[in-house]
Amino acid sequence: MTQxxxxxxxxxxxxxxxxxxxxxxxxxxxxxxCLPLGLHNNDLVRLDTIIKRSQNYKRGxxxxxxxQPFKSLFVVRSGSxxxxxxxxxxxxxxxxxxxxxxxxxxxxxHQSEYQSNAKALESxxxxxxPYDMLQEIGEEMPQLQIxxxxxxxxxxxxxxxxxLLLGKKTADEKLATxxxxxxxxxxxxxxxxxxxxxxxxxxxxxxxxxxxxxxISRLFSRFQEEGLISIAGKALSVQNIExxxxxxx
Amino acid sequence: MTQxxxxxxxxxxxxxxxxxxxxxxxxxxxxxxCLPLGLHNNDLVRLDTIIKRSQNYKRGxxxxxxxQPFKSLFVVRSGSxxxxxxxxxxxxxxxxxxxxxxxxxxxxxHQSEYQSNAKALESxxxxxxPYDMLQEIGEEMPQLQIxxxxxxxxxxxxxxxxxLLLGKKTADEKLATxxxxxxxxxxxxxxxxxxxxxxxxxxxxxxxxxxxxxxISRLFSRFQEEGLISIAGKALSVQNIExxxxxxx
DNA sequence: TCGTTTCCATGATCCACGTCAATTTCTGTG
DNA sequence: CACAGAAATTGACGTGGATCATGGAAACGA
Numbered sequence: 318m319t320q321x322x323x324x325x326x327x328x329x330x331x332x333x334x335x336x337x338x339x340x341x342x343x344x345x346x347x348x349x350x351c352l353p354l355g356l357h358n359n360d361l362v363r364l365d366t367i368i369k370r371s372q373n374y375k376r377g378x379x380x381x382x383x384x385q386p387f388k389s390l391f392v393v394r395s396g397s398x399x400x401x402x403x404x405x406x407x408x409x410x411x412x413x414x415x416x417x418x419x420x421x422x423x424x425x426x427h428q429s430e431y432q433s434n435a436k437a438l439e440s441x442x443x444x445x446x447p448y449d450m451l452q453e454i455g456e457e458m459p460q461l462q463i464x465x466x467x468x469x470x471x472x473x474x475x476x477x478x479x480x481l482l483l484g485k486k487t488a489d490e491k492l493a494t495x496x497x498x499x500x501x502x503x504x505x506x507x508x509x510x511x512x513x514x515x516x517x518x519x520x521x522x523x524x525x526x527x528x529x530x531x532x533i534s535r536l537f538s539r540f541q542e543e544g545l546i547s548i549a550g551k552a553l554s555v556q557n558i559e560x561x562x563x564x565x566x
Numbered sequence: 567m568t569q570x571x572x573x574x575x576x577x578x579x580x581x582x583x584x585x586x587x588x589x590x591x592x593x594x595x596x597x598x599x600c601l602p603l604g605l606h607n608n609d610l611v612r613l614d615t616i617i618k619r620s621q622n623y624k625r626g627x628x629x630x631x632x633x634q635p636f637k638s639l640f641v642v643r644s645g646s647x648x649x650x651x652x653x654x655x656x657x658x659x660x661x662x663x664x665x666x667x668x669x670x671x672x673x674x675x676h677q678s679e680y681q682s683n684a685k686a687l688e689s690x691x692x693x694x695x696p697y698d699m700l701q702e703i704g705e706e707m708p709q710l711q712i713x714x715x716x717x718x719x720x721x722x723x724x725x726x727x728x729x730l731l732l733g734k735k736t737a738d739e740k741l742a743t744x745x746x747x748x749x750x751x752x753x754x755x756x757x758x759x760x761x762x763x764x765x766x767x768x769x770x771x772x773x774x775x776x777x778x779x780x781x782i783s784r785l786f787s788r789f790q791e792e793g794l795i796s797i798a799g800k801a802l803s804v805q806n807i808e809x810x811x812x813x814x815x
Numbered sequence: 816t817c818g819t820t821t822c823c824a825t826g827a828t829c830c831a832c833g834t835c836a837a838t839t840t841c842t843g844t845g
Numbered sequence: 846c847a848c849a850g851a852a853a854t855t856g857a858c859g860t861g862g863a864t865c866a867t868g869g870a871a872a873c874g875a
Contacts, residue, residue, distance in 0.1 A: 402726050404815050410730040424726055426719035433726065452712065459705040466711075469718040470675035476725040477651050477673055477682065481659040483732035484776035488862065519823065527733035529863055534824050550823090550871080566653050737832070768853060778833050783854050799841075799853090822871070829864075834857105841852070 341365050350418030350505065351392060352446075352464055360458050367454065369445040370394070380421065380435035380443065387425040389445045393417045396441020397516045399525075400433040411525040413475075414438070414517060416502055423469050438516040483527045486566055491526040492536045493564035496546070500555060511555040590614050599667030599754065600641060601695075601713055609707050616703065618694040619643065629670065629684035629692065636674040638694045642666045645690020646765045648774075649682040660774035662724075663687070663766060665751055672718050687765040732776045735815055740775040741785045742813035745795070749804060760804040 342353045342365045353361050371394075374380075380391060380398060398415040412433060415421050425431045426448070455461045482494055504510035515522070523533045540546045545561055547554045555561060591602045591614045602610050620643070623629075629640060629647065647664040661682060664670050674680045675697070704710045731743055753759035764771070772782045789795045794810055796803045804810060 402730055404730060404734065406815050408730075408734045408815065410726075410733045412726045412729055424719055424722040427716040427723070428719075432723045452708075455711065456708040459701075462704065462711045462715075463701065466714060466718065467676040469715065469722065470673055470677075473673040473718065473722055473725065474676070474681045476722065476729065477659075477661045480661055480725065480728060480732060481651055481653060481657075483729060484659045484773070485653065485657045518821095524733070530823080531825080531864080532862060535862095538824075566655050566657065767851095779853075780834080780855085781832060784832095787854075817875090818873100819875100820871105820873080822869105824869080825867090827864105827866085829862105830860100831863090832859105833861090834859075836857085837855090839852100839854070842850090844848090844850105845846105 340370075342368070345394075347392075347394070347418040352420075352461075352468070355460050355464060356458070357460070360460065363454055363458075364461065367447060367450040369447070371443045371445060373440055373442050374437045376437055376439050378437040378441070380437065381431045382434045383431050385431055387422070387429055387431050387448065389447045390423065390426075390451070391421040391435070391443040391445055393419050393421065394442045394444055397438045398435050398441060399438055399517060399521055400435045401524075402433045409524065411521050414521075414525070417506060420468055420472070423472055426469075438521075488526075488528055488532050488536060489564055490566045491528065492522075492533065492540070493545075493561050494566075495522065495526055496553070496555065497558075497561055497565060500558070511558065513553055515551045515553055589619075591617070594643075596641075596643070596667040601669075601710075601717070604709050604713060605707070606709070609709065612703055612707075613710065616696060616699040618696070620692045620694060622689055622691050623686045625686055625688050627686040627690070629686065630680045631683045632680050634680055635678055636671070636680050636697065638696045639672065639675075639700070640670040640684070640692040640694055642668050642670065643691045643693055646687045647684050647690060648687055648766060648770055649684045650773075651682045658773065660770050663770075663774070666755060669717055669721070672721055675718075687770075737775075737777055737781050737785060738813055739815045740777065741771075741782065741789070742794075742810050743815075744771065744775055745802070745804065746807075746810055746814060749807070760807065762802060764800045764802055 342348065342351070342361055345351065348354065353364060356364060369389075374396075383402065393415050395417055398421060400412050400415070400421065401409045402412055403409045415435075421435050421443075422431060424433060451461075451465075455465070482491055486494065499513065499515075500510045503513045517525075519533045519537075520530045523530045526533075537546070537548050541548055545555075545557050545564075547556055591597065591600070591610055594600065597603065602613060605613060618638075623645075632651065642664050644666055647670060649661050649664070649670065650658045651661055652658045664684075670684050670692070671680060673682060700710075700714075704714070731740055735743065748762065748764075749759045752762045766774075768782045768786075769779045772779045775782075786795070786797050790797055794804075794806050794813075796805055
């Protein structure tokens with residue numbers, strides 16, 4: 318995750334995670350946002366043994382593409398990622414952005430290949446969960462299974478909301494909804510809900526919301542004129558969160 | 567499912583299911599499309615004991631709304647359903663249509679309330695799976711857990727494709743993609759891939775695809791003129807499936 | 816540090832699809 | 846079978862956001 322302007326205890330922990338890729342689940346500050354939530358100690362230790370912690374990847378690193386065989390799920394440890402799917406003619410849709418504690422690859426479980434392409438938006442690292450091993454230890458850990466189902470279900474519900482956004486909302490509403498979703502997720506991770514860095518480009522945002530880059534540019538400018546936000550490059554500051562909420566529809 | 571014009575063995579079985587709501591999983595013709603797939607006999611019998619089979623519901627019957635507590639998942643036994651989610655201002659998005667063997671309610675697993683509204687599009691029946699019981703027997707049936715994960719994952723992948731459709735495709739491409747998706751699902755269920763009844767209204771289709779009703783009407787007319795389909799009321803016949811596939815993008 | 820590329824902002828123009836309106840056709844009900 | 850309300854079709858017109866075009870500002874690799 319891009320460094321936020323106000324530093325919180327969780328942020329310090331995240332910085333530690335970034336430096337040290339041996340931190341076990343037990344000591345990981347993402348604990349309450351992550352898979353292990355609700356696992357008993359023995360189970361947690363066991364889960365820990367199957368997790369592979371990655372080195373730091375740099376911006377642009379490709380985690381997987383939709384042509385590769387599905388082997389593992391990934392949890393973001395630090396940084397952020399985007400996933401895309403592509404139509405046969407090359408058009409792409411940015412399906413989601415992922416922040417620390419979130420799962421990447423869940424849509425591939427039913428197939429032998431990944432269903433999307435995942436790319437790092439900034440310097441990032443992940444925990445890799447080999448799916449066959451996950452399934453194996455899952456047989457004896459109902460809590461783990463429940464966690465997995467919960468994750469998937471949450472993601473599904475999120476996607477449905479995005480369908481509402483894509484199908485029914487105006488450009489203004491789309492951007493307002495998107496910014497508030499970011500704000501909420503940063504807050505859950507102990508960052509400021511109002512001041513943060515956008516790790517994705519304008520064109521990623523545009524694509525994700527079903528708009529053109531130019532529209533996003535214009536909206537950022539207008540939102541700024543109207544005192545809703547203030548934005549300079551990638552640094553965003555929400556000035557009037559209430560008005561932004563009203564805009565969502 | 568609405569009666570298709572060409573009758574196949576599976577169709578006859580489906581007709582039987584519609585009449586007799588006591589058919590056990592073991593004898594159900596949906597077996598290979600449904601949850602029990604891959605379960606051993608003992609497990610199947612056990613699963614069978616927790617399933618409640620509904621009477622026939624008629625068109626317009628509401629299975630659940632997003633205000634009700636989440637208790638059960640549902641599998642369509644006969645007929646079809648639509649699910650919608652609504653924005654705070656009342657706008658609605660049709661998130662999905664469901665046919666026999668498909669699961670409704672998966673997006674609610676992580677919550678105490680349903681996340682959407684489910685309504686019968688025609689005379690329909692369902693199998694009800696109380697989620698607490700499912701979880702209970704799931705602890706001892708890894709195959710069942712895997713099935714559930716697979717289902718959820720498949721639904722997720724489907725939603726991602728719909729995001730591509732909503733975000734990037736033109737009206738023509740949207741309708742072509744939708745018709746082909748219906749065609750494929752009918753075929754999987756033993757019906758004709760080219761001749762079937764649309765159980766949903768034009769406005770449901772329009773809403774689902776992020777278009778206006780009028781646009782759907784015009785497209786149906788134009789597709790007909792161009793020899794792609796022939797449509798009379800709810801009866802659709804695909805005339806040129808190849809051309810339709812090209813249109814999808 | 817420079818040169819190159821990618822990203823971003825903003826104005827001018829255009830068009831795919833929405834909206835409005837007027838019929839027509841279907842569907843369900845007494 | 847008739848009638849009322851809902852659903853679907855078709856045309857005329859308007860518009861939100863795409864596209865095209867240009868110039869400036871970052872980011873990046875050598």
